[in-house]
Amino acid sequence: MISDLDLAVRTFVYQHFVQTARPPSVAETAVHLNLPPNDIEKSYQRLHDNHFFFLEPGTLSIRMANPFSAIPTKFKVHIGKITYWANCAWDMLGIPAAMQQDATMTAIYEDSGEISKFTVKNGQLQPGEGVIHFPLPVKQWYDDLILT
The missing domain is CATH 1.10.10.10 (Winged helix-like DNA-binding domain superfamily/Winged helix DNA-binding domain)
Known part of the structure; x- marks a missing residue:
């Protein structure tokens, strides 16, 4: 309890x-x-x-x-002068939402190693060219939190 x-x-x-x-x-x-x-x-x-x-x-x-990671990951969130690590793409979006702050974010694609940049302004993900993919359905995330 x-x-x-x-x-x-x-x-x-x-x-x-x-x-x-x-x-x-x-x-x-x-x-x-x-x-x-x-x-x-x-x-x-x-x-x-x-x-x-x-x-x-x-x-x-x-x-x-969640949404913070204590170890370096492929998902960085920059808010002001601080850089946070996120556990996954979902959490990368969750950090600025939880903190109610604008952010710039970078993610490294697993398959190509390409870096994509994302921006959140006034609580909205700004249009860009990146794609966010979730490899498992939400109901399976706790089966293996490291993979997710």
């Missing part, structure tokens, strides 16, 4: 991602919330188990807090 603590942890994780383009560690979260690291470790695991974010297998390091 998700607790008020879990929701506070999740909020801090997202705030940290927005401000720094990376997730906080368990230790950083514990310091911010003035709680023992063990409490945060349990919260991270509950949040992972309930798909609030995705941990690196066998660790308590956050890999994804």
